[in-house]
Amino acid sequence: MKADQRCVMTGTHFINGDAACCEGALSAGARFAAGYPITPSTEIVERFAARAPQVGGLFIQMEDELASSIAIQGMVWGGQKSFTVTSGPGYSLMMEHIGLAAISETPCVFVDVQRGGPSTGLPTLPAQGDMMQARFGSHGDYVTIAICPNSPQECYDLTVKCFNLAEKFRVPVMFMMDECVGHMTEKVVIPPAEEIDLYPRRHASKPPGEFQLFEAGEELVPEMAHAGEGYKLYVTGLTHDKRGYPALNPAAQRELVGRLFEKIRRAQDELTMVEAEGLEDADVVVVSYGITSRVAQKAIQAARDKGLKVGKLRLICVWPFPEKLIRELAGKVKALVMPELNMGQVVLELERCAGGQCKVIGVPHPGGTVHKPVEILEAIERGAR
Amino acid sequence: MPKGSVAITTERCKGCGFCVEFCPTHVLELSNAFNAKGYHPPHMLNAEKCSGCNLCGMYCPDFAIFGYKYPDQKAQKGEQGQ
Amino acid sequence: MSTTELHVHNPVEDLLRQDRVPTIWCPGCGIGTTVNSFAHALLGQQINLQKTAIVSGIGCSGRVSGYMNLDSFHTTHGRAIPFATGLKLANPELTVIVYSGDGDLTSIGGNHLIHAARRNMDIMVVCVNNMIYAMTGGQAAATTPGASNSTTTPYGAFEPELNMAQLVDAAGACFVARWTAFHVMQLERTMAKALKKKGFRFIEILSPCPTYYQRKNNMGDALAAMVDYKKRSKIKNGCPTWETALEPGGEIVVGEFVDREREDYLTRMRRQLGSHYSEFPPQPEEQESEGCEKEC
Numbered sequence: 235m236k237a238d239q240r241c242v243m244t245g246t247h248f249i250n251g252d253a254a255c256c257e258g259a260l261s262a263g264a265r266f267a268a269g270y271p272i273t274p275s276t277e278i279v280e281r282f283a284a285r286a287p288q289v290g291g292l293f294i295q296m297e298d299e300l301a302s303s304i305a306i307q308g309m310v311w312g313g314q315k316s317f318t319v320t321s322g323p324g325y326s327l328m329m330e331h332i333g334l335a336a337i338s339e340t341p342c343v344f345v346d347v348q349r350g351g352p353s354t355g356l357p358t359l360p361a362q363g364d365m366m367q368a369r370f371g372s373h374g375d376y377v378t379i380a381i382c383p384n385s386p387q388e389c390y391d392l393t394v395k396c397f398n399l400a401e402k403f404r405v406p407v408m409f410m411m412d413e414c415v416g417h418m419t420e421k422v423v424i425p426p427a428e429e430i431d432l433y434p435r436r437h438a439s440k441p442p443g444e445f446q447l448f449e450a451g452e453e454l455v456p457e458m459a460h461a462g463e464g465y466k467l468y469v470t471g472l473t474h475d476k477r478g479y480p481a482l483n484p485a486a487q488r489e490l491v492g493r494l495f496e497k498i499r500r501a502q503d504e505l506t507m508v509e510a511e512g513l514e515d516a517d518v519v520v521v522s523y524g525i526t527s528r529v530a531q532k533a534i535q536a537a538r539d540k541g542l543k544v545g546k547l548r549l550i551c552v553w554p555f556p557e558k559l560i561r562e563l564a565g566k567v568k569a570l571v572m573p574e575l576n577m578g579q580v581v582l583e584l585e586r587c588a589g590g591q592c593k594v595i596g597v598p599h600p601g602g603t604v605h606k607p608v609e610i611l612e613a614i615e616r617g618a619r
Numbered sequence: 620m621p622k623g624s625v626a627i628t629t630e631r632c633k634g635c636g637f638c639v640e641f642c643p644t645h646v647l648e649l650s651n652a653f654n655a656k657g658y659h660p661p662h663m664l665n666a667e668k669c670s671g672c673n674l675c676g677m678y679c680p681d682f683a684i685f686g687y688k689y690p691d692q693k694a695q696k697g698e699q700g701q
Numbered sequence: 702m703s704t705t706e707l708h709v710h711n712p713v714e715d716l717l718r719q720d721r722v723p724t725i726w727c728p729g730c731g732i733g734t735t736v737n738s739f740a741h742a743l744l745g746q747q748i749n750l751q752k753t754a755i756v757s758g759i760g761c762s763g764r765v766s767g768y769m770n771l772d773s774f775h776t777t778h779g780r781a782i783p784f785a786t787g788l789k790l791a792n793p794e795l796t797v798i799v800y801s802g803d804g805d806l807t808s809i810g811g812n813h814l815i816h817a818a819r820r821n822m823d824i825m826v827v828c829v830n831n832m833i834y835a836m837t838g839g840q841a842a843a844t845t846p847g848a849s850n851s852t853t854t855p856y857g858a859f860e861p862e863l864n865m866a867q868l869v870d871a872a873g874a875c876f877v878a879r880w881t882a883f884h885v886m887q888l889e890r891t892m893a894k895a896l897k898k899k900g901f902r903f904i905e906i907l908s909p910c911p912t913y914y915q916r917k918n919n920m921g922d923a924l925a926a927m928v929d930y931k932k933r934s935k936i937k938n939g940c941p942t943w944e945t946a947l948e949p950g951g952e953i954v955v956g957e958f959v960d961r962e963r964e965d966y967l968t969r970m971r972r973q974l975g976s977h978y979s980e981f982p983p984q985p986e987e988q989e990s991e992g993c994e995k996e997c
Contacts, residue, residue, distance in 0.1 A: 265981065266791055287974050290981025292790060297816040301783035304776060308787025311774065334777050461754040461772040461788055462795050468767060470775035626709055633728035636924045658728065676711060677885040680733025681723060685711035
């Protein structure tokens, strides 16, 4: 289905990443949101609070992030598309309900505009320190999808993508922005609604009585119905059977958690979203994501000017990690270099997937600012040796 | 001629005794019999006194008992005091 | 079974998920008793059950949602109210009821309780107060009467209990009542009244927990607790909520304490937004669309 023109602000805009994210959500059909103010994400909900009533939606400022992150799930089961927005400290509070969204297969989007941590850390300065939390933050075993933009334009485009992935796979999708991307102002082109594809909700195709809320077909993603449609839904955070009834036994756990993993695992190829350049003859490949990829670009150019064969691989979808691609790449190059605005998080996964086939050089940074290109350049030179 | 009666699903009963205690006309008592879970479900001791008021049903936490009025007695529905 | 022989039918059964009964509740637990009053209130008020959703948190009372044959949501600990808030906002046609316990709603979920009352969110909250954390094995709750024993207060609790009626009244609830599991008929009437009211409605029900609260405090079995409620309760409709504190062993003030008119959240939002709010009927093609042709 196509986007609804009434929600889409078609045109060329000069806006920041936060504003672009808000417009992306509206284009994707999210007219409801809940949130709690936190720097540097607040501009998203400020704009949404002004825009939503114009399209029959609303923004509710909840009492905390715990409330926000579950209110959006109430909105989804009430028949709407919804999302919440936060930064590090609030993201920590939301972990509980990322788990709930995972087990109840509630399609929703969590936007985290990352700032320096731990704790209150650096409220107004960038970091990428929540990447492992986006993958493993909530207790128990589950998978999510995490997407990283590196420009305001991508903040728009990929927000739409996040909602589509949430609906397609019925998972909570993490939109991992950072302070730089959020506050960076650039040209953003919003296309006409008829050029925006939306993945429609997988709504129950069977009538009440025949429909089982957690019965999944071949794609392993069940259909859903909403409250008030006569389906007498039973949604629980407990391990449940196909009817949604609690089933507190190892067999039910194996079936449910197994399916939650498998529905994402089998979509690995589709979820391998990267921007690649110059990989064919590269000796060293710089693997990066988010704002760091823009600094890496400068370092790559400097290295090429010095005659080094350097490729670029930007991860747009960080989780699930593009395991197959990295494994193949590691067999062909001397080194993989990964700069990131944390003390080494996604590089651990890179190292695992490289499996010792090449050198893996992390370029850690505690955040607060971005890397200096020379720091990345030095790592490239070490890798090429 | 009693005005009503009770229906008991003995297997749901957990023997709390609420129905026995709060029956306004003292119709019920816990029986000596066991159900499958080992509880003593109630039975009617004074069936003729039953008004079918369903206060037992309102108290039963396990949806195991239900009072009903005989059809011809419906007009006599009165205030059920506590 | 006599039920089928005589062709009589307990109307409460229609509101239960038959394949989920018997319940997990202990013998003499009062939660099931409160469900009878709730079911009768729903049926008596001819509420559209297709448009009724019940939301619970975690705990013994949190299991109520799963036994009701309605749209049931069993959420996380303490967060039933914000979930219900989202549900109501997304579909204002729904009658949304939160049914949960004292620990869930007033302790871990205390902040949500206050703010839903302040917003006058149009939901009905039923709080079964058994004065203890029962699901986890009898630990002290914010509602455990001072000096009571529990598994985490073996020398008695060192803190006084919370008066939730006063709390939600102060926060702005438009309807506040308290009954005990003994007052089944009054409770049904109060629930029926609350179901028809708009805004944040709060009903507290004292309920026996023979397995933990009664046993830990040598208070006898569930029946003894019910008889005790009967003896100690005093009906005071309209009583100022600051005079309704539950003193250990003292009078149990019950009744409908607060019943006032206050604009609820959505009504106020629509009024204040005025022309800034645009109705949003679905596009015709939205209803027919069968899927995404392209890979999204």
